[in-house]
Amino acid sequence: MNVVRQAPDGCPALVLNADFRPLSYFPLSLWSWQDTLKAVFLNRVDVVAEYDTEVHSVSTSMRLPSVVSLKSYVNHSRKPAFTRFNVFLRDSFACQYCGKADREDLTFDHVIPRSRGGKTTWQNIVAACSPCNLRKGGKMPKDARMWPAQAPRQPNMFELNEKGRAFPPNYLHESWQDYLYWDAELES
Numbered sequence: 224m225n226v227v228r229q230a231p232d233g234c235p236a237l238v239l240n241a242d243f244r245p246l247s248y249f250p251l252s253l254w255s256w257q258d259t260l261k262a263v264f265l266n267r268v269d270v271v272a273e274y275d276t277e278v279h280s281v282s283t284s285m286r287l288p289s290v291v292s293l294k295s296y297v298n299h300s301r302k303p304a305f306t307r308f309n310v311f312l313r314d315s316f317a318c319q320y321c322g323k324a325d326r327e328d329l330t331f332d333h334v335i336p337r338s339r340g341g342k343t344t345w346q347n348i349v350a351a352c353s354p355c356n357l358r359k360g361g362k363m364p365k366d367a368r369m370w371p372a373q374a375p376r377q378p379n380m381f382e383l384n385e386k387g388r389a390f391p392p393n394y395l396h397e398s399w400q401d402y403l404y405w406d407a408e409l410e411s
């Protein structure tokens with residue numbers, strides 16, 4: 224996971240979609256200042272806010288962008304990749320059987336066991352803590368009397384992004400706050 228703890232030195236820019244919503248909440252869409260300046264010069268982004276920090280070249284100096292927005296809209300209705308991270312994010316990093324949200328102890332469970340022909344797909348994989356996974360073993364849900372909290376299905380990017388709003392990173396620059404809406408309470 225890409226958590227930035229020392230942003231003022233690194234000066235990453237928060238990247239917004241063309242609708243001024245963050246491209247991604249989790250991991251938060253951040254670019255290094257080098258990548259950000261490249262995108263500015265290639266005219267791919269607009270600068271929305273800046274750091275006080277300046278960079279200098281022989282002929283000019285400019286303040287580093289702290290927030291940029293893409294000029295062309297990235298469509299969030301596209302299908303996300305079927306990855307470990309995205310399955311966990313869909314399930315809010317919580318066991319779908321007991322609800323425990325211990326990210327260190329999270330595994331995958333095939334709802335219909337592989338031994339019964341269950342596939343490794345969005346529709347048959349859920350996040351499960353290891354005790355629940357062990358308890359369910361190779362049993363069908365009705366035999367184990369264990370059903371996932373929600374019927375697993377393929378999310379779209381928009382839905383995953385909404386889930387990500389529950390996971391603010393440790394560091395947030397003040398200029399980002401106007402564009403971020405967290406589901407979780409921030410520690411002050």
Ligand SMILES: [Zn+2]
Nearest residue numbers: 318321352355
């Ligand atoms: Zn569990």
